[in-house]
Amino acid sequence: MADFNKILDAGDYKNxxxxxxxxxxxxxxxxxxxxxxxxxxxxxxxxxxAFAKPxxxxxxxxxxxEDGDELDALIITDQPLTTGIYLTAKILGVMKxxxxxxxxxxxxxxxxxxxxxxxxxxxxxxxxxRTLEQIEFHFNHYKDLKKPGTTKVEKFGDIDEAKSVIxxxxxxxxxx
Numbered sequence: 233m234a235d236f237n238k239i240l241d242a243g244d245y246k247n248x249x250x251x252x253x254x255x256x257x258x259x260x261x262x263x264x265x266x267x268x269x270x271x272x273x274x275x276x277x278x279x280x281x282a283f284a285k286p287x288x289x290x291x292x293x294x295x296x297x298e299d300g301d302e303l304d305a306l307i308i309t310d311q312p313l314t315t316g317i318y319l320t321a322k323i324l325g326v327m328k329x330x331x332x333x334x335x336x337x338x339x340x341x342x343x344x345x346x347x348x349x350x351x352x353x354x355x356x357x358x359x360x361x362r363t364l365e366q367i368e369f370h371f372n373h374y375k376d377l378k379k380p381g382t383t384k385v386e387k388f389g390d391i392d393e394a395k396s397v398i399x400x401x402x403x404x405x406x407x408x
Contacts, residue, residue, distance in 0.1 A: 257312035295401035
C-alpha cells in the first residue's frame with residue numbers, strides 16, 4: 233500500500249477541490265483509521281451498529297487538525313465508497329466539531345465529478361436538509377454509550393470557512 237501522505241497533497245483547495253482518502257464507507261460501524269506511522273489502515277474498534285457512519289469518512293493528505301490527526305472529510309455520495317481509495321472532491325463547507333475538548337473539524341465534500349446528480353451540490357445549502365441533520369445527530373451522539381456528552385457539533389460553516397480550516401491544517405503539517 234502506498235503512503236498517501238507521500239504521494240498526495242491536500243489538493244487545489246484554494247479553487248475548491250481537495251484530495252480525500254476514504255477510511256470508512258457510509259453505513260459501516262467499523263472505525264477504520266489511517267495509521268500514519270505504518271502507512272496503512274487499521275481497524276481501531278467496532279462501534280455499536282446504531283452508530284454506523286451516515287456518510288463516507290476520510291482524511292485530507294498532508295494536513296494536521298488541532299487534534300494531531302489528518303484533517304477529516306465527510307464525503308457525501310449515494311453509494312458507499314471503498315476503504316483505501318482516494319478521490320478529488322469538491323468542498324461544500326465545514327462542520328465545526330469538538331471531541332473530548334479537542335477541535336476535530338470535518339470538511340464536507342462531494343466527488344468533484346458526480347455525473348449521477350449532475351454536479352448539483354456546490355454548497356451546503358444544496359444538500360438535503362435531512363442529510364445535515366443526520367450528520368449532526370450522529371456526531372453529537374456516537375460516543376453516548378461510552379462517554380456521553382463528550383462530542384459537540386458547534387456549527388456548519390461555508391466554503392470560505394472550510395478553506396481557512398484546510399489552510400491552517402496544511403500549515404500545521406508543514407511545520408511538524
